[in-house]
Amino acid sequence: MRQLCKGNVAVVKAAILAGCRAYYGYPITPASEIAEAAALYFPQVGGTFIQAESEVAAINMVYGAAAAGVRVMSGSSGPGLSLMQEGMSYLAGSELPCVIVDVMRGGPGLGNIAPEQSDYFAMVKGGGHGNYRNIVLAPASVQEMAEHTMLAFDLADKYRNPAVILTDGFVGQMMEPLELEDNEIQPPDKPWAVKGTPETRANLLSSIYLETDELEEHQRRMEAKYMRAQEAEPRCELCHTEDAEVLLVGYGIVSRVLLSTVEALRKEGVKAGLFRPITLWPYPSKALVETASKVQKVLVVELSNGQMVEDVRLALNGKVPVEFYGRVGGNVPSVTELQQQVLTRMALAV
Amino acid sequence: MANESVIGVMDPEVKSEASPEVDPKVNNDGYEQVHSKSPVFYDLYERKSELKHQTHYCPGCGHGVVHKLIAEALQDLGLQDKTIFVSPVGCSVFAYYYFDVGNVQSAHGRAPAAATGVKRSCPDKIVIAYQGDGDLAAIGTAEIVHAANRGEKITVFFVNNGIYGMTGGQMAPTTLVGQKSTTSPWGRRPSNEGFPLHMAELLATLEAPAYIERVALSDNKNIMKARRAIRKALEIQRDGAGFSFVEILSPCPTIWGKDPVEARRWVLEKMTPTFPLNVFRDRRPEMPAGNEKENVPPQRPVADVLGIIPKQGAHDNSKPKHAHHFRDVKIKIAGLGGQGVLLLGQLLIEMGMREGLEVSWLPSYGPEMRSGSAHCHVCLSKERIGSPLISHPDVLVAMNEYSLRKFAHEVVSGGIILYNGASIPADFTAPEVQVVGIPAAEIADKLGSTKAANIVMMGALLEETECLAPGTALSVLEDKVKKLDLLEIDRKALTAGRLFIDEQAHIGAVSQPDGFA
Numbered sequence: 001m002r003q004l005c006k007g008n009v010a011v012v013k014a015a016i017l018a019g020c021r022a023y024y025g026y027p028i029t030p031a032s033e034i035a036e037a038a039a040l041y042f043p044q045v046g047g048t049f050i051q052a053e054s055e056v057a058a059i060n061m062v063y064g065a066a067a068a069g070v071r072v073m074s075g076s077s078g079p080g081l082s083l084m085q086e087g088m089s090y091l092a093g094s095e096l097p098c099v100i101v102d103v104m105r106g107g108p109g110l111g112n113i114a115p116e117q118s119d120y121f122a123m124v125k126g127g128g129h130g131n132y133r134n135i136v137l138a139p140a141s142v143q144e145m146a147e148h149t150m151l152a153f154d155l156a157d158k159y160r161n162p163a164v165i166l167t168d169g170f171v172g173q174m175m176e177p178l179e180l181e182d183n184e185i186q187p188p189d190k191p192w193a194v195k196g197t198p199e200t201r202a203n204l205l206s207s208i209y210l211e212t213d214e215l216e217e218h219q220r221r222m223e224a225k226y227m228r229a230q231e232a233e234p235r236c237e238l239c240h241t242e243d244a245e246v247l248l249v250g251y252g253i254v255s256r257v258l259l260s261t262v263e264a265l266r267k268e269g270v271k272a273g274l275f276r277p278i279t280l281w282p283y284p285s286k287a288l289v290e291t292a293s294k295v296q297k298v299l300v301v302e303l304s305n306g307q308m309v310e311d312v313r314l315a316l317n318g319k320v321p322v323e324f325y326g327r328v329g330g331n332v333p334s335v336t337e338l339q340q341q342v343l344t345r346m347a348l349a350v
Numbered sequence: 351m352a353n354e355s356v357i358g359v360m361d362p363e364v365k366s367e368a369s370p371e372v373d374p375k376v377n378n379d380g381y382e383q384v385h386s387k388s389p390v391f392y393d394l395y396e397r398k399s400e401l402k403h404q405t406h407y408c409p410g411c412g413h414g415v416v417h418k419l420i421a422e423a424l425q426d427l428g429l430q431d432k433t434i435f436v437s438p439v440g441c442s443v444f445a446y447y448y449f450d451v452g453n454v455q456s457a458h459g460r461a462p463a464a465a466t467g468v469k470r471s472c473p474d475k476i477v478i479a480y481q482g483d484g485d486l487a488a489i490g491t492a493e494i495v496h497a498a499n500r501g502e503k504i505t506v507f508f509v510n511n512g513i514y515g516m517t518g519g520q521m522a523p524t525t526l527v528g529q530k531s532t533t534s535p536w537g538r539r540p541s542n543e544g545f546p547l548h549m550a551e552l553l554a555t556l557e558a559p560a561y562i563e564r565v566a567l568s569d570n571k572n573i574m575k576a577r578r579a580i581r582k583a584l585e586i587q588r589d590g591a592g593f594s595f596v597e598i599l600s601p602c603p604t605i606w607g608k609d610p611v612e613a614r615r616w617v618l619e620k621m622t623p624t625f626p627l628n629v630f631r632d633r634r635p636e637m638p639a640g641n642e643k644e645n646v647p648p649q650r651p652v653a654d655v656l657g658i659i660p661k662q663g664a665h666d667n668s669k670p671k672h673a674h675h676f677r678d679v680k681i682k683i684a685g686l687g688g689q690g691v692l693l694l695g696q697l698l699i700e701m702g703m704r705e706g707l708e709v710s711w712l713p714s715y716g717p718e719m720r721s722g723s724a725h726c727h728v729c730l731s732k733e734r735i736g737s738p739l740i741s742h743p744d745v746l747v748a749m750n751e752y753s754l755r756k757f758a759h760e761v762v763s764g765g766i767i768l769y770n771g772a773s774i775p776a777d778f779t780a781p782e783v784q785v786v787g788i789p790a791a792e793i794a795d796k797l798g799s800t801k802a803a804n805i806v807m808m809g810a811l812l813e814e815t816e817c818l819a820p821g822t823a824l825s826v827l828e829d830k831v832k833k834l835d836l837l838e839i840d841r842k843a844l845t846a847g848r849l850f851i852d853e854q855a856h857i858g859a860v861s862q863p864d865g866f867a
Contacts, residue, residue: 002703003657004696004711013656022471043647044655048470052463053496060460060493064436064467067454072467090457174738175696175711177703182653194452194468196475198431204397204446206455211399253738260736334741 002177007145008033010178011075011101011165012041014146017180018153019187020071020099021047024061026054026080029113030169031103034075055080059087059100066096067205069193071153075101077169078119079110081127088162089128093207095222097156099149100134101165103172104303106330114330115169117252120307123164124280131219133226135163135233136280138251142176148278150185155233157188159225166280168303170253170332226282234284237276238291240266244273246342247295247320249288249312251277253332254301261338272342280308285315298322299342303332388421390430395447406444410610412567412600413442416509416576420478421449423581427588433476436465438490440482441515459490462497465504476587477504484514487523487547494549498593501558501635505583505594508549511602512621519605523547526624546624550597554630560592562631566599568618572627592635599625678732679817680740684714684725684757685749685770690804694747695726697808697830701822702730710738725753730817745815747807749790751775758783768810770803786814786854793846799836802843809847820848 005013011034015023023038035051042049048065052058058074065072076084081102091098104119106112121127124136135155137148145167152163194203209215237255240262241247248258255276265272275291277284292298298320300309309324316322325341327333333341395402407414424430433451437443439458446453456464461479469477479497486494486508494506513531514520521531521538524546528537538546550564561583565576576598583594599621601613608616653659681698685691692713699709707730714725727740741760746767748754754769755778761767763782772789790806805827812820823844831837 001658004700004703004709016652016656022467024467041655044650045652046649050466050470050500053492056460057463057466057493057496060457060463061467061470063456063460064454064464064469065471066467067464068434068468068471070471072471086457087460094455170712170738173713175699176735176738177709180656180658182658184652194434194454196432196434196452196472196477200452201431201450204453204455206446206453208443208455256735257737257739259734263736332739334739335737336741 002179004175005142005146005178006033006173006175007139007142007167008075008101008103008172009037010142010145011149012037013178013180014149015071015073015099015153016041016045016047017146017184018071018150019185020073020153021045022062022065022070022072023047023049023074024052024058024065024072025050025074026052026058026076028055028077028080030105030115030172031075031077031080031101033172034101034103038075055083056086059084059091062098062100063087063091063094063096066091066098067094067194069190069195071097071099071157071187073099073101073153075103077103077105078107078116078122081119081122085122085128087128088134089126089130089132090207091162092126092128092132092134092222093130094205095160096205097153097160097162099152099156099163099165101149101167104166104168106328112330113169115253115303115332116328116330117168117254117303118305118307118328119166120280120302120304123166124283124308124311132222133161133229133281135159135161135229135282136166137163138166138278138280139171140252140255140276141171142174142178145171146178146180153185153187155229157190159229160192161225166252168253169330230282233279234282234287235278236284236287237274237278238287239274239276241273241275241291243271244291244294245271245296246346247273247275247292247298248301248338248342249275249277249298249308250301251280251308254303257333257335257338258301260335261342264335264339265342268339270342270346277308280311283311283315285311288312288315289319292316292320295320297345299345300324301333301338301341302326304328388418388425390421390424390450391417391448392450397447398444405448407441408602408604410601410603410613411441411515412509412511412598412602415567415573416480416507416580416598416600417445417448419573419577419580420480420507420584423577423584424451424476427581427584429476429584429588432474433478434468434472436461436468436477436479438464438479438481438485439516440485442480442482442509443516445480459485459488460493461485462490462493462502462504462506465506466497466500466502469502469504473503476584478584479504479506481506481508482515483508483510483512483522483524484517484520487549491523495553495556498553498559498595499556501560501593503587503590503592505587506596507580507583508595508597509600510549510597510621510625511600511605512546513602513605515602515605524549524625526620548625550595550625550628550630553595558593558635559595559631560634561586561594561629562597563595563629564597564599564625564627566617566622566627567601568599568614568622572618575627597625599627679730679745679815680743681728681730681745681747681811682725682740682743682757682760683728683747683749684723684753685747687722687724689724689749689770690801691724691749692726694804694808695728697823697826698728698730698811698818700826700830701818704822704826705818707731708733708735710735712738723752725757745811747811749804749807754778758785766814768807768814770807786810786851788847788850790847793850794839794843797842797846798839802836802839805840805843806847806850809844809849810851811847812844813848813851820844
């Protein structure tokens with residue numbers, strides 16, 4: 001049965017189905033519905049909801065709960081995520097799984113509450129200190145907000161690492177039909193956790209490795225798991241790419257506008273295709289190279305001044321011309337605007 | 351441990367608490383063993399890289415004493431297996447070298463937050479946050495105050511030696527007035543650095559904490575008091591009585607530049623006048639009568655809470671029911687907050703969903719949302735919806751003149767504008783767009799509530815575009831409008847909106863230029 005649901009609420013409903021029973025957060029527009037839904041639903045299913053005194057405290061509560069071996073999450077937007085970076089570095093360093101949602105808004109600083117995609121660097125490249133990665137998923141619909149949340153919990157546990165749902169104010173605030181299966185997941189047992197039991201008494205969760213060789217070994221181990229993730233986890237969606245001459249690349253809400261743009265362009269006889277990364281880390285570079293090998297031009301569109309485009313350029317390594325079009329400040333390009341961008345650039349290409 | 355000899359004194363109270371059959375403190379020869387090491391400590395400190403038989407603490411350091419007091423208390427209370435120790439940054443960050451319990455290391459100052467996460471996940475376990483003064487009273491001030499204020503059922507041991515030990519003697523929030531440190535080289539000046547922070551007193555202003563005491567490791571008598579306080583704090587947690595906090599004034603001979611005996615004396619003579627020893631709180635927090643019980647919401651099955659299982663008699667929306675001639679429609683609804691703009695959009699997508707369509711609803715964003723204006727984008731489609739943002743709507747529902755003027759130019763050629771007003775403003779033109787004025791507010795007012803104007807507009811929209819069936823509209827209203835009197839008004843409003851369009855069409859026909867009906 002389909003139900004109408006906001007993207008931000010879908011995250012919470014899916015988290016409960018994923019066996020998550022712990023939410024620690026702090027309100028911020030446009031992510032507050034996540035905390036509000038968690039406050040409403042979690043206590044009704046035996047879960048914990050705490051509104052922390054700050055995002056700093058919230059992420060450290062997440063740290064504690066993750067150390068105790070439960071599935072745990074938090075949600076916020078840019079300014080809150082900035083405050084969480086310390087904790088996320090510690091979570092990655094102590095190899096603790098959790099799910100963090102970033103409903104991106106305009107920045108830098110206070111910016112505004114309209115959608116942007118300007119936290120890409122912070123989330124995908126790792127905004128805290130030290131060598132680590134976040135697993136990053138980019139949903140583009142309410143249904144995906146739910147599905148990616150469930151996937152994020154699995155990936156976080158699989159790699160013992162924070163997983164981020166990187167979305168924006170549009171996907172968070174919009175309502176669409178949501179279909180959830182009545183199938184609650186039993187979270188995996190975590191023998192490494194500290195649970196206050198005789199079996200887990202010897203366990204230590206820490207990111208301190210005083211000796212240089214020890215810390216290097218720890219980081220090599222983390223690197224090895226990141227390499228495994230890079231092999232196994234990249235995900236993307238292709239639309240109308242079989243015969244595409246121009247490939248449009250965008251994630252999240254932008255990919256929705258791009259899909260409409262591709263369809264509009266095709267009506268005008270322009271062979272356009274869409275490449276939508278679903279995992280931003282690990283980036284679906286192999287699939288991108290394969291898809292882009294047949295096109296004349298790649299146009300990356302973001303609600304930023306050019307962040308993901310760097311990963312596209314790294315992947316394509318000069319083999320295909322990569323152009324960029326970005327809107328910022330909360331403005332979202334219209335289909336007509338993007339059509340125009342493509343047509344102008346294609347004309348120049350000829 | 352560096353300080354075993356300091357507390358190798360048997361407290362009469364402890365004997366009575368120890369097991370009567372086998373007293374581990376009495377050795378085979380029947381002599382009292384005063385230099386025993388608690389089994390809560392590892393035999394050998396394997397997690398250390400070298401000197402695994404001794405601690406990293408300096409001779410005369412208070413941490414060794416506090417560790418021993420905690421270990422013995424955990425042992426005597428039988429809590430070793432249940433205990434989780436959270437150690438943040440400071441000299442005690444390596445507590446996990448020594449304590450044979452579950453260990454979590456946390457970021458600087460964040461132990462009370464991390465301990466909150468642990469305790470809420472394992473409510474029947476013993477969770478200890480062990481913090482120094484820089485950690486607790488400077489960088490972690492917010493975390494300790496709020497953990498205490500929530501009444502987290504954890505125990506915090508706060509080792510206050512008035513200085514940053516680990517980083518080499520910088521000023522702490524608890525550094526005494528006039529006390530020199532590497533970052534207060536002329537002595538702490540209140541005019542520049544403020545006064546020492548009294549954490550026990552500060553936390554005692556809160557309602558939730560169950561137990562707050564300040565003790566000192568200045569002499570054997572005070573160490574015995576510290577021993578009792580530590581024990582009591584853990585017992586309070588064991589009994590689920592609330593937040594317990596013990597501030598321990600502790601010597602740091604190395605950084606203070608004193609020998610261990612001098613340092614102990616300094617604790618008594620210099621620190622206790624600023625930080626008086628006292629029990630600041632010893633009672634269970636008082637909850638307003640019946641409050642705790644009322645605040646636990648009723649537990650319900652997950653599928654029920656998440657709305658997965660349809661309510662009895664609910665509409666089955668799994669199969670498409672839309673008319674086969676349905677064409678995709680993009681609707682923008684705009685007006686003032688309070689005019690039901692966002693709600694009208696939500697009702698339309700609910701109807702669309704029930705008719706098996708793909709639907710999306712996107713509220714307005716930006717400064718106008720805060721200035722009282724609101725608008726939303728509604729897409730109804732047979733296919734997967736691309737952009738949920740509408741640049742060029744097929745239909746604009748303008749609930750006020752401002753919205754009419756602001757968004758009319760966006761409407762597609764051949765599109766429709768439905769305007770909430772009896773007449774279109776005289777100077778308004780919209781070429782290639784059909785503009786229909788509907789006195790929705792007046793109609794709704796006559797029906798009993800101006801608030802139903804959005805439903806009048808919905809009726810007009812359905813009649814004008816035929817995008818959704820009026821029957822679906824009725825069933826959605828019946829499900830969503832809980833108050834019966836309002837539902838009745840909404841029903842009439844829906845019909846009135848539809849009738850108005852019918853009559854308009856009739857009038858329109860009469861006014862054909864050729865004069866024929």
